[in-house]
Amino acid sequence: MKKRVVSVFMALAMGLSIVACGVTAPEAPAAEPVAEQKEETAAEQTKAPEAVTPAADAITLVMAEVNPLDTIVGMTDQKFKEEVEARSNGSIIIDLQASGVLGSENDVLDTMLGGGGTIDMSRISAFALTSYGGQKSMLLSLPYIFTSRDHFWNFATSDLAQEFLQEPSENGSGVRGLFYGEEGFRHFFTVNEIKDINSFKGMKLRVSNDPIMNGLVEGLGASPTVVSFGELYSALQTGVVDGAEQPIANYKSNAFPEVAPYMILDGHTLGAIQVIITDEAWNKLSAEQQQVLVDAGKAASEYNRSISEEKENAVLEELKADGVTIIEVEDITPWQEAVKPVIEENIKGLEDYYQKLVDMK
Template identity: 75%
Template sequence: MKKKIIATILAAATVLSMTACGVSAPEAPAAPAATDATEAAAETPAADATAAEAVTPAADAITLVMAEVNNLDTIVGMTDAKFKEEVEKRSNGSIIIDLQPGGVLGDEAAVLDSMLGGGGTIDMSRISAFALTPYGGEKSMLLSLPYTFVNREHFWNFANSDLAQEFLLEPSEKGRGIRGLFYGEEGFRHFFTRDAITGIESFKGMKLRVSTDPVMTGLVEGLGASATPIDFNELYQSLQTGVVDGAEQPIANYKSKAFPEVAPNMILDGHTLGAIQVVITDDAWNKLTPEQQEIITEAGKAASEYNRSISEEKENEVLEQLKADGVNIVEVEDITPWQEAVKPVIEENTKGQEDLYKKICDMK
């Protein structure tokens, strides 16, 4: 299978002591029977309901263009589709979500630049929470600090708290023109490589792809590797040609983007739980009536709960499929060396926000 780009529009953080919050690697429960991610997406309520119960747009319907860098067969793609379905159903077709998946509108940085540029071509997007750091979301950076969330329950304790709302609204309150609507997660993030790996020592000298994010850059350098910024949409080719030796992604995205074809080794270090947000520009938000804003908010709650209900199951399904396909999956038996490697990253990136980070850690 070659790298796919799906361009079809579908209805579809005083505790800081040089250590991270977690003390052990996240453990996945026994995985259910293997199921292909694409088939899983087709079998989900979101996909079925959207296809079978399409809402006829009202004559004066408001259309909101929503960007997604990943495909619809991923956890985040399925969450987007659920959100679209809920918005259109609850609004009786008066609000239409024009969902554009597969990175056709650019990577997360390009999408955010477009949204904040005021051009009005992109109204909404599903993004990684840490991507907001350069756009007024300094608090959101705490969510990507390695080994912060010890398990999924820890993350959801945060995501459903009042503190989460402060994080979501921070960019808007700083006048950056964008606000978060709700949280979700796309599974623990792991490193994958072109050549076989056995443990943390394997990363020395490797070129690992990173986004323009100080936390991930610090983590990669802490492992002894070279942090190499590469556009996500160029990652497959960069791995194929050896421009980079590896990268990191959640399991579902790793498979969906066909990365096993060019980097068939994955080590389950679980350095970060991939916190996601759906964001909307203030311009688009302010054009909505209070009733429409409430619809968007309630649809976001439903999509967030849906994301929580499917994420772990779908992640495990994909993991079992990867094993069956011959991908070299390496378990991490002792996470301590990894935690030691990230101490400077945590210290540097919690300066001035130590108390806030403690609150997040205490939610486990």
């Protein structure tokens, strides 16, 4: 018992001696808090953007998209929406209506150009304005005008692109372009097996009544057949048409491989796209809000450029794995020769612009 008491007193004395000398025990490393901080940072990096709370006096702009949201163009639309709403602090809300619920591109354009304000914005194919007086935009759909994606982006980021975007407003169409993007090269796909350019002779190929596409199809020896995009699946299924053309991602997302499982990678056109807004909607915005749309458009365009090729390549591999027959084109020369007449016919009066585009490669 005495030994235990002595031991206790000795321990207390040693402890007091340490404190008196100013010595402290080392602190244990804060391992747990650091780990928690890392986990929180990772979560912040992966979480979806928080929804922007609309301002009390927010302006809502209805935006139309014919394709689903999981396509290249749908993803670009969503990026644009997020950028606009965040940059405007909720003073502009984009009501994005996808999957063609507001109609085909032509239906949407008719509504926008006809006034009334039910559709304020739309993502369209760049050449969709050709039938509405967009002569400069028409050049973007000429067969084989762009030799690569880089060639297209040299144009899309140039002063010439801004001139093209403003053409419809300047000619009184009632809409203006905000920015360009692309959805990959467009290729033909068919119900029955094809091998090369000669396989198209006598076929009925779907077109949207665009003069450039009509000339291209005729150059291939096929018959251009007008079918709305919303009716294309059933037209392929029932034999109204033997084939059509779309970018790879749109071909898959619209389930066309189910009825037309042959695709030939001719890359006749790069699928240039643009987002447009009616002058009526544009004029409702303050100068600051207009600049928000311009800046958001630049961000969405850059995003589009970053995802397009990667997503297209991924979809192509999925199609091959699903059993779609993909035909490579080893020599594009016969295709280029076949479409020379349609190019020569449609650049009349626009030769200088055509040459500027060609020289940007």
